[in-house]
Amino acid sequence: MIWRSVVGKLWLTILLLVSVVLFFLTVLLLQFFENFHVGEAENQMKQIALKVSDIVSSSNESKESLLTSSEIVDSHSARAVIIGNDSYWVSPNENNLPKLPKRFFEKDDTLSRAQTLKGNNYVVKQGDFPIKVNGVVSHSRMMVVGVPIKFSNGHHGAVYVFQSLDVIQDTTNNAKKLIYISAFIAIILTTFFAFFLSTRITAPLRSMREAALQVSQGKFDTEVPVLTKDEIGELGTTFNRMAGQLKQNLTALNQEKEQLSGILESMADGVMTFDREGQLLILNPPAKRFLHAWRYEDGEGPAPDQKIPEPVQALFHTAVTTEKKDVAEVSYQGRSWVIVMTPLYDQAVVRGAVAVLRDMTEERQLDQLRKGFIANVSHELRTPIAMLQGYSEAIVDDVAETAEDKKEMAKIIYDESQRMGRLVNELLDLARLEAGHFQLNQTEVELGDFFMKAVHKFKTLAKEENILLTLNGPEHPESTLTFDPDRIEQVITNLVDNAIRHTSKNGTVTVDVEENENGVVVKVHDTGSGIAQEDLPFVFERFYKADKARTRGKSGTGLGLAIARNIVEAHEGKIIVNSKMGEGTTFTFFLPRKMKKPATI
Incomplete structure (x- = not known):
């Protein structure tokens, strides 16, 4: 609705303000004109009365002077009364006015003082006068003005001129009509002017409102046209500056938000x-x-x-x-x-x-591995050291009586020292591999002979354990591949040795060699007890043993698979394990035909 808009409110405000002003102005003008007409009528009747007094007093009350006085009074729709000590005259034409008797003037305290006045002084009285004519009382609203008169015989009297207030009211009513018409015209003109002015003033505000709506919808390039240099023009300039600053701030905020989101995501x-x-x-x-x-x-x-x-x-x-x-x-x-x-x-x-x-899972696991590493190294070293110390003391103390006993003790000491040497060497190898200070000696190797030699050396061990060891492949024994044969043989040795040690009697260990255009895939499968699912992610960690009882007393160090993984990864290959409890385990590693980086780790 228009009354809820700025245009309507401004229009209505101007209209009400002007209407209030016109109302008070009309009231004041009406009062002014009413008082003015009454005053004019009073002054006019005074002048008439003074003129009649002069005419009558200067002509010794002749008939001509009375006739002239009557004409003067009649021209102003009034009547005149001349009262002396023994005389009384009233103008003949009634002019719708009653004939006032002499006693009317003499009994009135105000009007009776006219005979005692001097000079141009006069008395006046207006109101509703009760007049008794032929026993009937009637009321007349009149204004009566009295002035003194001095007759030629030296007596004093008074001239009274009275006029109906209805005549004065008619003049006042005409003035009121004119004021009302003027006020109405002023209201109409004010209405159109107020509407025009409010529309003109609020046009820039409406433009700003539309611009603000567009800005609220994300259209920050919207600008308000600035046509003036007044307060509204300054407001439009400020709005445009605000929209530009808001665009910059939101852009910066979005960039920071995207940056923060990217940081959180990464x-x-x-x-x-x-x-x-x-x-x-x-x-x-x-x-x-x-x-x-x-x-x-x-x-x-x-x-x-x-x-x-x-x-x-x-x-x-x-x-x-x-x-x-x-x-x-x-x-x-x-x-x-x-x-x-x-x-x-x-x-x-x-x-x-x-x-x-x-x-913190990896940190906790690494911490556990560190503790386990220390415990395992201590355990692995303590046993041979204890045996070395014990058998050495036995030899020194001549506990062994025969040469055969001494030879057997010496052999045990030799085996345990070999075991300690292997542990230390494997630790050194693993440290060099993980530190990247290990040089691969790569040569072109014929696959058939290589895998035959690597697997064949376990035939005797497998036969002793009553385990069937089988090599399948490669399909083309004469084909070649470039790698470090000593290190890859170390990987196969670790995998096959683990498979035999963890496979029960009458079990099988199978080595499958498969070629493809990308390289060679080697699988070592056993029919042993398998590895638990929760242990599979950690089998390549140093000293990790899923089940300490699985070694069956064999001298494993717990470093073989960790070394195997590092060697395979040094060849840019990959090694994985799959296992099911009670069905067996399969270790698979892949060697690519071409390495992308130098063979140094």
Whole structure:
């Protein structure tokens, strides 16, 4: 509606303001004109009365003077009365006015004083006068003006001129009509002028309103046309400057938001932010994986992202309540998470909290491996050292009586020293491999002879354990491949030795060699007890043994698979393991035909 718009309000305000002013002005003008006409009538009747007094007093009350006086009074629709001590005269023409008797003037306190006045002084009285004519009382609204007169005989009297107030009222009414018409015309003109003015003033405001709507819709290039240099023009200029600044600020804000989003997406740590009520606002992919693991473990299923684990809720309430950072560690699906909850502030008021989740699984595993490494090395060295010390003391103390006993003890000492040497050498090899200080001696090797020699040396061991050892392939024995034969033979030795040691009697160990255009795939399969699923990711770690009883007393160091992985990866290959409990294990490694980088690691 127009009344709710600025145009309507401004129009109505101007119209009401002008109407109020015109109202008071009309009232004042009406009062002024009414008083003015009454005053004019009073002054006119005074002048008539003075003129009649002069005419009558100068002509000794002749008939001509009375006739002249009557004509003068009649021309102004009035009547005149001349009163002396013994005389009384009233103008003959009534002019719709009553004939006032002498006693009317003599009994009135105001009018009776006219005979005692001197000079141009006069008395006046107006109102509703009761007149009794023939026993009937009637009321007449009149104005009576009285002036003194001095007759030729020296007597004093008074001349009274009276006129109906209706005549004065008619003149006043005509003036009122003129004022009313003028006021009405002024209201009409004010209405059109106010509408024109309000429309003209608010046109730039309407343009700014449309521009503001477009800016609110994201169209920040919208500008308001500035046509004037007044306050509205300055407002339009300021609006255009504000829109430009707003565009710059939003662009910068979007860039910062995208940058922050990119940082959060690329972070390895999980991030979750909460508002004051604990509602989840932002989370990045690692945090989503954390929530997914928690839901899966607790059987929550695909719950909404707003639901969070109880430990996280407890951390949030502690951080918000105490306004201090809080730390906790939780485990879901075999992974360890350290959660650091820090309150967020809006100046001095806590407005929420941010949680940083770090996956500490690898750190915990590495810590366990470090401890295990120390324990394993200590264990592996303690046994041979203890045996070396014991048998050495036996020889020194002549416990061995015969030469055969001494020879047997010496052989045990030699075997244990060999075992310690192998352990130290393997540790050194592994350290050089992992440090990248190892040179591969690559040559072109014929595959048939190489794999035949590498596998054949285990025939005797397999026969002793009553295990069937089989080599399948390669399909083309004369084909060649470039690699370090000593190191690849070390890999095959570790894999086949492990397979034989972990396979029960009457079992089988199979070595399959397959060629393709990209390289060679070697599979070592056994029918042993297999490896548990939870142990598969760690079999290539140093000193890792899924089941200490699986070695069956054999002298494994726990470093063979770690060395094998590093050698294969040094050839830019890949090694994997597949296993099922009770069915057996298969180790598969791939050697490419061409290496992309120099053969130095």
